[in-house]
Amino acid sequence: MEKAEVGNIIEFKNGLRGIVEKVNENSVIVDLTYMENYKELDLQERTVVNHKNYKIIK
Numbered sequence: 684m685e686k687a688e689v690g691n692i693i694e695f696k697n698g699l700r701g702i703v704e705k706v707n708e709n710s711v712i713v714d715l716t717y718m719e720n721y722k723e724l725d726l727q728e729r730t731v732v733n734h735k736n737y738k739i740i741k
Contacts, residue, residue, distance in 0.1 A: 684734060684735070687703045687711050689703055690702065690703060691739050691740075692717065692740040693737040693738065693739055694737060695736050699718070699726075701717050709733060710733045711731070711734070713730055
């Protein structure tokens with residue numbers, strides 16, 4: 684399993700995408716404002732995603 688690094692764009696949970704802001708031992712903190720439809724989805728700005736639950740896009 685490849686772990687994301689700060690600045691990577693990841694995809695998780697039914698197509699949500701975000702930019703990795705911090706890498707922890709078991710998870711990453713992701714900035715969701717990267718998505719164009721962020722405001723329409725009514726999400727918080729950041730979320731935590733376990734390393735097992737995402738795919739690195741770039």
